[in-house]
Amino acid sequence: MKVEIWSDFVCPFCYIGKRRFEKALEQFEHKDKVEIVFRSFELDPHVERNPKKNVYEYLAEKYGMSLEQAKATTQQVGKQAEAVGLHYDFDNMKRTNTFDAHRLAHFANSEGKMEEMTERLMKAYFTEGLHIGDHEVLANLASEVGLDREKALDVLRNNGYADEVRRDEEIGRQLGITGVPFFLFNQKYAVFGAQSSDVFMDVLQKVWEEEQAQPSVINLNGKANSNRDDCADGSCSVSENNRG
Template sequence: MKIEIWSDVMCPFCYIGKHNFEKALQNLSFEDKVDVEWKSFQLDPSLKPSEIQDTLSYFKDKKGFPENRSVQMINHVTQLGKQAGIDFDFENALITNTFSAHQLLHLSKIYHLSSETEEALFKAHFVDGENIADIGFLISLAEKLGIDGEEAKQVLTSDRFHEEVKQDISEATNNEITGVPFFVLDGKYAVSGAQPVEVFENALQQAYKETVTMKDLSDDDSNSCDTDECKI
């Protein structure tokens, strides 16, 4: 069974959704029969790689949110993160362009390390306060994961995988995917947002049984991010 997941590295709900989805998958007997493919999505492609902001400033200055609402959103996501086993550090998280990170994610597929790379990038951004647009950092991260450093450098300093990243984003647009995380389960079900573990379990079980045609299993699209805002 194939699972496609559209995600952006700077989306906190994508990080939470990844943890909840993986916990659900571990609870099921057919875990080894599931093939997960991570798809690229950019919440803010207008950001330049050299442009860096802290989270609160980004919400206030770039998105135009009042400070009290921005603080409320950050506190809400922090609490959801704790429930999923994630210690978000929004005070030190650096908002920047994620295109290069997506190039690395596409390279990681060749090494069968896409989930590990996705996890490492989330942690680097949300927990360790690293600049995930910095080419030197991404090369170092790739090497730690077991990806050849020279190949990573070649990818990150060229247009290799540019089309693959753009194709993922175009596919999301064509499928009317406007927010992430967005999970497509074996072409039969769509689950949007960082849903609870039990929702993922039910969706995976139904998709595996192939009992119905594709539909949205969650009417609630909260706990997700789109290009305008994060929904809580």
């Protein structure tokens, strides 16, 4: 089973949704058969690397609310985060452009560290108040998950993996994704938003059962020949490894 997850590192519900999905996956009997692929999505691709407005000012301006209302909104989101074991420090979050962080994540993917890098970037932004648009900070985070710091810096300075980020975003556009988190199971079943772990468990089970179901076949000529691997009698068997 393949699960593709479109998310952004500064999306509060993406981190919450990630935790809820992980809880369901941990309880899923066949979790070792599930492949997780993280896809890039930029909530605000036009934001500057070092914007002057803080999180509260940004929300107030974007949604036409007062600063007090913006803070109240973040408090509600923070409670949802606490419920899944996360602490959001909105006072110290540093809004930034996430394109470089996504490029770093794709570099990490090339080294087999995509999941670790995704988790580290989210924690850095939401709980530690780190600037995940700064190349030095990103390189340090890469080192923490076992990546070569100098290689990471070279990728960041030379626009490495930009095409991979744009490719994910283009796939997202073709799928009609306008918000995140967005979970796609086997390129067939979609779950939008930070749904409950129960919802994710139901989808995991449904997709697994569908994968295991064998199609009903009516044999019209009375010959099964299920153990033959040649092409006699005008038919060729297919090995189990090629069934899909």
